Structure formats: C-alpha cells, structure tokens
Amino acid sequence: MGFDLLDKKRNILVREMMTLIDRATEIQSKIDKTYSEAYAALQYANVTLGIVKEAAEMVEEDNTIMLSYRSVMGVEIPIVSIKEENKEYIPIGLEYSNSILDDAYLKFKEVKRLTKGLAEVENSVYRLADSIKKTRKRANALKNVMIPRFESIVTVSYTHLRAHETPEHLVCRLLLEKKKKKK
Numbered sequence: 001m002g003f004d005l006l007d008k009k010r011n012i013l014v015r016e017m018m019t020l021i022d023r024a025t026e027i028q029s030k031i032d033k034t035y036s037e038a039y040a041a042l043q044y045a046n047v048t049l050g051i052v053k054e055a056a057e058m059v060e061e062d063n064t065i066m067l068s069y070r071s072v073m074g075v076e077i078p079i080v081s082i083k084e085e086n087k088e089y090i091p092i093g094l095e096y097s098n099s100i101l102d103d104a105y106l107k108f109k110e111v112k113r114l115t116k117g118l119a120e121v122e123n124s125v126y127r128l129a130d131s132i133k134k135t136r137k138r139a140n141a142l143k144n145v146m147i148p149r150f151e152s153i154v155t156v157s158y159t160h161l162r163a164h165e166t167p168e169h170l171v172c173r174l175l176l177e178k179k180k181k182k183k
Contacts, residue, residue, distance in 0.1 A: 003147070006139035009073050010132055016072050017128040024121040031114045038111050041104035048100050065116065075131040080120040082113060 045052055064083040069076045 003139055003143045006135055006142065010135045010139060012073055013075065013128050013132045013135065017125055017132065020121050020125045020128070024118060024125060027114055027118045027121060031111065031118060034107060034111050034114055038104060038107035041100065041107050045098070045101040045104045048098060052101060062112070072128070073131070075127055077124045077127060078120055080116045082116055 042052070066081050066083060068079045068081070070079055071077070
C-alpha cells in the first residue's frame, strides 16, 4: 500500500513536470524572439537618438514582482506575478525619447513578463525533479528493503508462535477454524 501511494505521487509529479517542460520550451522560444526584437529596437533607438544612457537612467527600479507558492503533492511551486501598472505610462521624458525608444521600452517590458514566466516554470521543474528523485528513493527503499524486512519478521514471528503453541491453544485454533468453515 505504501509503495503504491509513493508510486502514484511520483507519477503525478512526473506528469506535472512534463507539462511545465512543454511550457518552458514554448516560453523560451518566445523569449528568444522578443529579446532579438527588443535589442534591434534598442539599436535603432541608439542610431536615431544617439546613446540613450540618459533615457535609461530615467527608468525607475522595478518593485512590481511578487512571489507566492502553491503546493503540488507537498512540493512548493513558486508563482511569480507582476503587479499591473499603467500600460501607457513610459517613464522617459519627451526630450530624450521618440517613438522608436518607446517601442524598445515596451518590448523590454514584454521580455520582463516572459522572463518572469520562464523563471517560475524552470524553478518549478527543478523543485519537482528533486521531489521525484526523493520519492523514487523512498519507494525503492520501501519495496526493496523495508517490506522484505517486515515480511521476514512476520514469518519468523509466526514460525516461533507455531513452535511454542500449547495444546490448549491448538484446540482453540482448531475450534475457531471449524467454526469459520460452518459459516
């Protein structure tokens, strides 16, 4: 029974991990595409505005990322979320910016969103893989060590009790067996 429960837990964790791996692959391809678009837009902005260092320094530090957890079969899976902010607001003054730089800013904002998703998924896969490894070890130890040990203890105990049975116990046992056969 214990081995079956551990095996079911392992199967559920593997299924969850495979789903997350598929999601990670999908997000990774989107990130690659979005990063190349964002850097191309930044290069174009550098060409049109000169080096955009002053504009980059106007962007405030990001404090909108929040972390919470959900549990899958006892494994804490992180949930990374970004507090929604005003989507039209771009914190770069008109003196240092143009629509090309605004476009680069929005693309890097999308990169941040995708990176958040990838970090969440990859961390979840790592935690699930670690839990699967532990569960597999426990299941194998139970199947190959503990259950055989307990079975041998039961066998030895049963043999010992049979060997030391008194005639009164023997008569009682025979009467109980006879009574069970009648029912």
